[in-house]
Amino acid sequence: MTAPAEPGHGGNRTTLVFVAPLLFASGACALAYQTAWTREFRLIFGASTSASAAVIAVFMGGLGLGGWLIGSRADQRRNPLLFYARLEALVAVTAAATPWLLALVRQAYIASGGTVTMGAPLGTIARLFLAGLVLLLPTMLAGGTLGAAARAVEGQGDAGRRATAVLYGVNTLGAVAGCMATTFLM
Numbered sequence: 169m170t171a172p173a174e175p176g177h178g179g180n181r182t183t184l185v186f187v188a189p190l191l192f193a194s195g196a197c198a199l200a201y202q203t204a205w206t207r208e209f210r211l212i213f214g215a216s217t218s219a220s221a222a223v224i225a226v227f228m229g230g231l232g233l234g235g236w237l238i239g240s241r242a243d244q245r246r247n248p249l250l251f252y253a254r255l256e257a258l259v260a261v262t263a264a265a266t267p268w269l270l271a272l273v274r275q276a277y278i279a280s281g282g283t284v285t286m287g288a289p290l291g292t293i294a295r296l297f298l299a300g301l302v303l304l305l306p307t308m309l310a311g312g313t314l315g316a317a318a319r320a321v322e323g324q325g326d327a328g329r330r331a332t333a334v335l336y337g338v339n340t341l342g343a344v345a346g347c348m349a350t351t352f353l354m
Contacts, residue, residue, distance in 0.1 A: 184321045184331050187249065188338045191317055194256060195342025196349065198310050201263055202227050203350040205303060208266075212274045213295050218288075222295040226303045233304075234311020241312070242319040252316035255309050262306035269302040314339060 206223050213219035238255065245251040277298060283291025318332040 183249070184334060187252075187317050187321050188335060190252075190256075191314070191335045191339040192342035192345070194310070194313055194317075195339040195344075196346030197259075197342075198231075199343040199346035200350045200354075201306070203347060205266065208270050209295075209299060212270070212277050212298075213282075218292055219295055222292065223299050223303070226296060226299040227307050230304050230307025231311035234308035234313075235315060236311075238308065238312025239315020242316040245316070245319070248316050248319035252313055252320060255313045255316055259306050259309045259313070262309060266302055266306070273298045273302055 202224075205227070206220060209223045210219065213222070242248040242251055277294065280286060280294060283295075286294060314335065318329075318335055321331040321335060322329065323331070
């Protein structure tokens with residue numbers, strides 16, 4: 169049994185049982201987004217290793233940056249679960265805008281002549297910059313979600329952060345499911 173949570177925060181098994189499926193779905197959506205974005209960027213930048221690496225670097229960098237910048241803000245929120253919900257809503261809105269941003273990036277990259285015209289070093293910088301324009305905001309927001317959800321389920325009696333570990337594991341399983349679904353079913 170966990171100790172009572174401080175006011176305004178979760179910290180009980182009921183909260184964990186409610187939040188864990190949300191983190192599973194969040195992980196599944198994140199990897200579905202990554203798979204779709206990688207495929208879209210391959211159509212723009214080509215299927216080279218360096219083009220794929222640029223997209224993955226921006227995706228992973230955005231998640232890490234979001235965890236660092238946004239995740240810690242959950243500690244300052246009276247209701248971290250509401251903060252989590254708002255972050256997920258913003259992820260959905262910004263991800264929904266990516267088709268239009270991808271169209272603009274496609275036009276810009278084609279107009280520049282691509283890596284063939286710019287050369288490998290400048291082409292890599294261009295791909296990183298253009299991928300960042302599309303992916304940085306939604307991935308940063310997504311990077312902050314785990315911290316907010318973890319804060320919602322942590323209790324003072326959970327010094328080992330078991331609830332956070334459960335959420336992280338469930339989120340990872342969701343990511344695997346999302347990757348498999350987009351690769352093999354969708």
